[in-house]
Amino acid sequence: xxxxxxxxxxxxxxxxxxxxxxxxxxxxxxxxxxxxxHNGTHIKAADDLKRTMNTVIMALVxxxxxxxxxxxxxxxxxxxxxxxxxxxxxxxFWTIDNLLIGAWTILPLVxxxxxxxxxxEFLFAVIKGHEVEEGYLVTGMLVPLIVPVDIPLWMLxxxxxxxxxxxxxxxxxxxxxxxxxxxTIRAFLFFAYxxxxxxxxxxxxxAVERDQMIAAGQSxxxxxxxxxxxxxxxxxxxxxxxxWDMFWGLIPGSVGETSKFLIIIGALFxxxxxxxxxxxxxxxxxxxxxxxxxxxGVVDAxxxxxxxxxxxxxxxxxxQHLIIGSILFGAVFMATDPVTASQTNKGKWIYGFLIGFxxxxxxxxxxxxxxGVFLAILLMNxxxxxxxxxxxxxxxxxxxxxxxVKAA
Amino acid sequence: xxxxxxxxxxxxxxxxGAAQKxxxxxxxxxxxxxxxxxxxxIIPKLVAREGTHVKAGETLFYNxxxxxxxxxxxxxxxxxEVQRGPKRRIDAFKIKADVNQDYVNxxxxxxxxxxxxxxxxxxxxxxxxxxxxQRPYDVVANPTLTPKAIFISGHASAPLAADLNFALLxxxxxxxxxxxxxxMLTDGKVHVGVAKNSDSIFTGLSGVELHKVSGPHPSGNVGxxxxxxxxxxxxxxxxxxxxxxLVIIGELLLxxxxxxxxxxxxxxxxxxxxxxxxxxxxxxxxxFIYKNGIEKGANHRVIxxxxxxxxxxxxxGVLDYYSNVVTxxxxxxxxxxxxxxxxxxxxxxxxxxxxxxxxxxxxxxxLDTNTNGEHRAFVVTGNYEEVFPLDIYPMQILKACMYxxxxxxxxxxMYEVAPEDFAVTEFICVSKQPHQKIIREGLDLMLKExx
Numbered sequence: 048x049x050x051x052x053x054x055x056x057x058x059x060x061x062x063x064x065x066x067x068x069x070x071x072x073x074x075x076x077x078x079x080x081x082x083x084x085h086n087g088t089h090i091k092a093a094d095d096l097k098r099t100m101n102t103v104i105m106a107l108v109x110x111x112x113x114x115x116x117x118x119x120x121x122x123x124x125x126x127x128x129x130x131x132x133x134x135x136x137x138x139x140f141w142t143i144d145n146l147l148i149g150a151w152t153i154l155p156l157v158x159x160x161x162x163x164x165x166x167x168e169f170l171f172a173v174i175k176g177h178e179v180e181e182g183y184l185v186t187g188m189l190v191p192l193i194v195p196v197d198i199p200l201w202m203l204x205x206x207x208x209x210x211x212x213x214x215x216x217x218x219x220x221x222x223x224x225x226x227x228x229x230x231t232i233r234a235f236l237f238f239a240y241x242x243x244x245x246x247x248x249x250x251x252x253x254a255v256e257r258d259q260m261i262a263a264g265q266s267x268x269x270x271x272x273x274x275x276x277x278x279x280x281x282x283x284x285x286x287x288x289x290x291w292d293m294f295w296g297l298i299p300g301s302v303g304e305t306s307k308f309l310i311i312i313g314a315l316f317x318x319x320x321x322x323x324x325x326x327x328x329x330x331x332x333x334x335x336x337x338x339x340x341x342x343x344g345v346v347d348a349x350x351x352x353x354x355x356x357x358x359x360x361x362x363x364x365x366x367q368h369l370i371i372g373s374i375l376f377g378a379v380f381m382a383t384d385p386v387t388a389s390q391t392n393k394g395k396w397i398y399g400f401l402i403g404f405x406x407x408x409x410x411x412x413x414x415x416x417x418x419g420v421f422l423a424i425l426l427m428n429x430x431x432x433x434x435x436x437x438x439x440x441x442x443x444x445x446x447x448x449x450x451x452v453k454a455a
Numbered sequence: 456x457x458x459x460x461x462x463x464x465x466x467x468x469x470x471x472g473a474a475q476k477x478x479x480x481x482x483x484x485x486x487x488x489x490x491x492x493x494x495x496x497i498i499p500k501l502v503a504r505e506g507t508h509v510k511a512g513e514t515l516f517y518n519x520x521x522x523x524x525x526x527x528x529x530x531x532x533x534x535x536e537v538q539r540g541p542k543r544r545i546d547a548f549k550i551k552a553d554v555n556q557d558y559v560n561x562x563x564x565x566x567x568x569x570x571x572x573x574x575x576x577x578x579x580x581x582x583x584x585x586x587x588x589q590r591p592y593d594v595v596a597n598p599t600l601t602p603k604a605i606f607i608s609g610h611a612s613a614p615l616a617a618d619l620n621f622a623l624l625x626x627x628x629x630x631x632x633x634x635x636x637x638x639m640l641t642d643g644k645v646h647v648g649v650a651k652n653s654d655s656i657f658t659g660l661s662g663v664e665l666h667k668v669s670g671p672h673p674s675g676n677v678g679x680x681x682x683x684x685x686x687x688x689x690x691x692x693x694x695x696x697x698x699x700x701l702v703i704i705g706e707l708l709l710x711x712x713x714x715x716x717x718x719x720x721x722x723x724x725x726x727x728x729x730x731x732x733x734x735x736x737x738x739x740x741x742x743f744i745y746k747n748g749i750e751k752g753a754n755h756r757v758i759x760x761x762x763x764x765x766x767x768x769x770x771x772g773v774l775d776y777y778s779n780v781v782t783x784x785x786x787x788x789x790x791x792x793x794x795x796x797x798x799x800x801x802x803x804x805x806x807x808x809x810x811x812x813x814x815x816x817x818x819x820x821x822l823d824t825n826t827n828g829e830h831r832a833f834v835v836t837g838n839y840e841e842v843f844p845l846d847i848y849p850m851q852i853l854k855a856c857m858y859x860x861x862x863x864x865x866x867x868x869m870y871e872v873a874p875e876d877f878a879v880t881e882f883i884c885v886s887k888q889p890h891q892k893i894i895r896e897g898l899d900l901m902l903k904e905x906x
Binding site for chain 1: 470688691756763764765782787789796799802803804807808810823824825828831833834836838846848851866881884886887890891892
């Protein structure tokens with residue numbers, strides 16, 4: 048008996064039982080189900096939610112792999128064990144050593160994110176008796192990419208449980224949530240464990256550990272500094288990286304958000320496959336540039352002088368905001384989540400623009416932490432239904448007007 | 456006078472098995488069935504009891520809420536059975552056809568000098584009113600409401616649809632008579648949509664406002680036509696009649712006979728030699744699907760109607776009251792290893808997510824009935840809008856129907872739509888939601904609550 052028919056028999060056996068959703072979730076991973084249409088359209092297009100989610104994951108894989116190399120590279124670089132790589136193809140970047148240490152620290156993050164998140168999803172599906180929906184496939188991939196590399200695994204696990212339960216399941220599961228689950232997880236980490244989410248020690252693998260060793264009295268060691276570019280700007284100090292490093296991604300930061308180059312490749316893939324919304328991506332970028340220009344204007348007009356603590360970030364050339372911090376990653380992979388974004392095409396323009404605009408505003412003015420992309424996206428997640436409401440009202444009003452013209 | 460309508464949003468679903476332009480006669484069906492469920496929302500009151508003999512065109516039942524609206528037998532014969540379902544609901548009239556057909560003679564109806572009321576009463580009494588449908592609600596028209604216009608689509612854009620120019624060949628006189636009669640029912644115009652760049656049988660007719668339509672499906676849907684020409688407002692009614700039914704109306708007016716004969720396309724990838732047949736409403740499909748057609752008992756789906764909005768009937772099924780196409784496609788009740796992530800070349804997809812139908816837009820596909828995925832909540836946004844030409848927000852109106860908010864349904868344009876307008880969005884739906892069913896239930900709710 049073939050695997051196919053064995054699994055089919057098992058499916059029949061589990062039908063109607065508690066465990067059916069869990070079995071089906073695994074079964075449908077292996078085989079596209081034998082489900083047929085009833086009345087309605089008798090044929091269906093090839094795309095389903097699994098394929099859609101899988102496409103996003105494929106767009107994220109380059110960022111993940113790059114993130115692994117970069118984790119090792121930053122680790123060794125900070126310890127002075129390797130030379131700075133000159134450019135994207137620099138010899139000291141794509142080394143086995145970098146990959147090994149990167150994989151060693153990042154793969155556990157991926158495993159915890161998927162393991163814990165999917166366990167929660169399966170649990171809810173079994174309790175509530177619905178199929179396991181695919182929403183977490185992308186969330187589970189995003190989470191390791193937007194956290195600092197050394198985040199303790201138990202913190203990640205707690206945050207994932209919080210994010211999936213409070214961010215998604217209480218609203219009714221995939222498709223019903225208001226807030227982006229991956230960002231809910233990040234927000235939870237940020238507010239619950241701020242020391243692990245910001246500062247100059249968390250972005251490079253080993254830096255925190257080294258600090259603890261120094262504190263324990265090993266005075267022969269030097270502290271590892273892993274200041275991000277935003278951190279440097281926020282303290283009005285000079286930045287140690289050039290623009291190409293920022294663009295290629297050879298800088299400290301959250302795991303997957305550093306390489307603007309690979310994010311743009313992912314964005315082009317998502318736009319080409321028609322899975323990601325180019326409207327949101329483009330308008331977010333435009334919004335960020337506009338806010339950057341406004342700040343540049345304020346600085347040029349002399350309203351803010353270099354004695355201000357905002358001077359450093361405000362004077363960053365407007366276009367440079369795009370290659371520092373996580374604005375591009377947020378625009379391409381976070382803001383475009385169809386469930387939490389605006390659902391109308393017009394609304395997407397407004398929604399994206401405001402995300403870009405507010406991101407840079409928070410980035411500059413946030414006193415605690417010089418980045419605001421995730422806060423801006425979460426904020427606009429909340430307002431997306433309102434934006435949609437007014438866009439749809441436009442259509443409704445047109446209909447009312449037509450009626451009035453007739454009646455007159 | 457003609458105006459051009461260009462549809463940009465939509466999707467042409469190209470399938471193998473389009474009917475060749477050959478016309479065969481179907482074998483005479485020994486039994487005919489009339490199913491009241493074909494007339495959505497009509498509550499039938501039985502007239503012809505079991506065992507009685509009826510002529511073709513004789514009343515079988517009438518509409519409980521509009522008693523003058525008769526529904527008639529397509530053939531003369533004996534009613535051998537009135538099949539009933541739960542709560543004694545009438546499922547079907549089974550009629551054993553006579554060898555020699557005998558028609559009720561209504562007499563020639565001369566349209567000149569007649570009033571709208573007389574035309575209406577004639578159509579109601581003869582059973583031809585059943586072909587006149589209305590929007591809002593997409594049901595058999597309520598004769599007490601005067602339509603602001605009448606819409607007819609002479610352009611079939613649905614996959615494997617019957618070519619109207621072929622199916623209606625030589626019926627110009629009937630079409631003209633029917634259109635003249637219908638034109639008397641409205642103060643507005645009779646709008647007819649025809650395909651651009653093709654000679655339509657409707658082009659030469661008088662008393663019509665001709666619109667040349669181009670673009671992908673659903674450019675040929677009457678709902679698209681209405682939305683682009685004269686959208687329905689609250690409190691307004693339009694009538695729609697399918698092109699093939701005009702022939703029956705026209706013939707009744709000309710000869711006095713209700714002739715249920717219809718040219719039907721037999722199409723689909725399971726059909727060996729897809730072509731056209733002359734048959735009658737209510738005939739059993741086995742009278743024409745086997746000969747050079749489909750293999751008996753094979754694993755395929757027989758649909759009365761097109762693949763998007765038709766009804767699954769099976770090999771022993773019956774041609775329903777409104778369809779002019781019977782489609783047979785393979786069933787897709789099999790698993791596909793890694794079907795959700797491997798590259799797909801043999802299925803249609805509006806995206807490019809490792810699906811490659813965009814490479815070859817002219818290719819014809821052999822699709823089966825597999826859903827290609829499981830039912831999910833609405834997740835993806837913006838893709839319905841790409842294939843939905845009406846000035847309506849499709850996802851929002853579907854959701855309004857699901858949570859049954861009547862005010863919102865009304866505000867979003869529910870009076871303008873019919874289930875078939877949501878066929879293409881249902882086809883491409885990533886979440887595999889039953890759009891047409893959702894809209895039908897929404898319309899039924901509005902009909903019940905608002906009327």
